[in-house]
Amino acid sequence: MSEAGSAIVLSERQRFAWVRLIRSENVGPVGFRALVNRFGGAEAALDALPELAARGGAKRRIAVADVAAIEAEFATAARMKARFVCLGEADYPKALAAMEAAPPVLAVMGEIATLHRSCVAIxxxxxxxxxxxxxxxxxAQELGRADFCIVSGVARGIDAAAHEAALETGTAGVFAGGLDKPYPNENRPLMRRIVDGGGCLLTEMPFGWTPRAIDFPRRNRIVAGLSLGLLVVEAARRSGSLISARLAxxxxxxxxxxxxxxxxxxxxGPNGLIKDGAILVTEAADVIEAIRPLDGRAPSAPFAQFDEADTALPDEDIAEDQRARIIEALGPSPVTVDDLVDHIGAGAGAVQLVLLELTLAGRLERHPGGRVSLSA
Incomplete structure (x- = not known):
């Protein structure tokens, strides 16, 4: 077990199990953390998935990621000179680790050390x-000269311009799909220059994953999470950039x-953000002046440290009537877990276990602020 705040050290077998667990059906970042901490490691958690999902009311057996598929991912990563970095390891970006529901596993190509500097998203x-x-x-050039890493989504337009200008000082591009499925195709040469120039490319998505429309907001939350601040240059009133701003x-x-x-x-979009309280920017000094007080002070991670101790916690004794009351208290309107615990009068561990079972069964939605609701 690692002490709070210290980095974990994973064996290659454990890293393989982490990737396999997060690739399994209905295992999101919050569920992943609960599983690893509850069962003492990802391997034991993988074995427990079918029973947990069944107890949560799954109508069919949960799909656990196939070993051969994960082996293929690792082979592709090796061929592309990429690697997997896990939440809690020393190389994992500290600002991203402080984000609620941070990705448990990142696939990274290039120098992830560039993200150990303070970052600004453009x-x-x-x-x-x-x-x-x-x-x-x-x-981007001025912020780079002030020792900020520039983060963006490697899209055409403003994203590409920001990356291009920060090639010499350090930039990181976040993919919506797998590292072997870059989008848009026209930016492939730029992506290569980012890696060759000492920057990095990263994603939480599997190798072989072609990005869909719903994957871009997920990418945007990582762009925002990596950065101390996010700058919107141009954007229509309904655009992905405004989603990024809201998430930030x-x-x-x-x-x-x-x-x-x-x-x-x-x-x-930018004019509307300014009306709503965003900081107006006409020069790089406006960004630097606002961010410098935060420089190097990424907040602490909002959840407990991962425990890869290979020692499972004892099972909570949950009576069926108690499980039924917890489920009955849930509905389509999001509620906080604390309110749920207070209402039921059950232990927090029991409530969290039932929520985990419902998550794996595909019956629970998780919302910002740690709120939960039953799926429609």
Missing amino acids: VGARNASLSGIKFAKSI GEMGRLVFAVPGSPLDPRAG
Whole structure:
């Protein structure tokens, strides 16, 4: 067992089990952490998945990730000179670890050490204007010279401009799919230059995963989570960049926006953010001045340290009527786990176990702020 705040050290067998566990059906970041801590390790948790899902009311046997599929992932990673970095290890980015429901496993290509510096995310429109692209490049260069790593989503437009300008000072690109499925294809040369220039590319998604529309908000939460602040240069009122800004605000990150002409639809998003309290930016000094007090002070992780002690916790004795009362107290409206514990009068461990069973059965939705609800 590692002491609170210290880095864990995984064997290759344990790392393999971590990847296999997070690739298994219905195992998200919160469930992953609960499983590893409850069963003393990922291997034991994998063995427990079918029974837990059945107790949660699953209508069919849960799909545990196939060993051969994970072996293929590791082979692809080796071929691409990539590796898996796990939450709690020394190389895992500290700012991301402080995010609620941080990804348990990252696939990384290049130098992850660039993310050990303070990071600023720069995002914006894919159909960016020439002036927007020039501004994104200028501010990325100045922030890079001030020793910030620039993070973005490797999309066309503002993302690509920010990465391009920060190649010499350090930049990190986050994928919505697997590292072997870069998107868009036109940015492949830029992605190669990021890695060759000492930056890195990373994702929580499996090798071989082609990004879908629903995967981009997941990518955006990592872009926001890696950074102390997020700057929106250009964005329509309904865009992925505004999702990134909302996620950054929910995480307690600073949100910055570049004002623009009311006549340009691409200025609608940033102008709206400024009205809602985002920090107005006309030069890099605006970002640096706001972030410097936070520099190097990433918040502590919101959950307990992972325990890979290979020693399972004793099972809670949960009577069926108690399990039924916990499920009965849940509904479509999100509630906090603390409120659930107070209402039921059961131990927190018992409630958490039932929530884990429901999660694995695909019957529970998790919401920001640790709230939960039954799936529709």
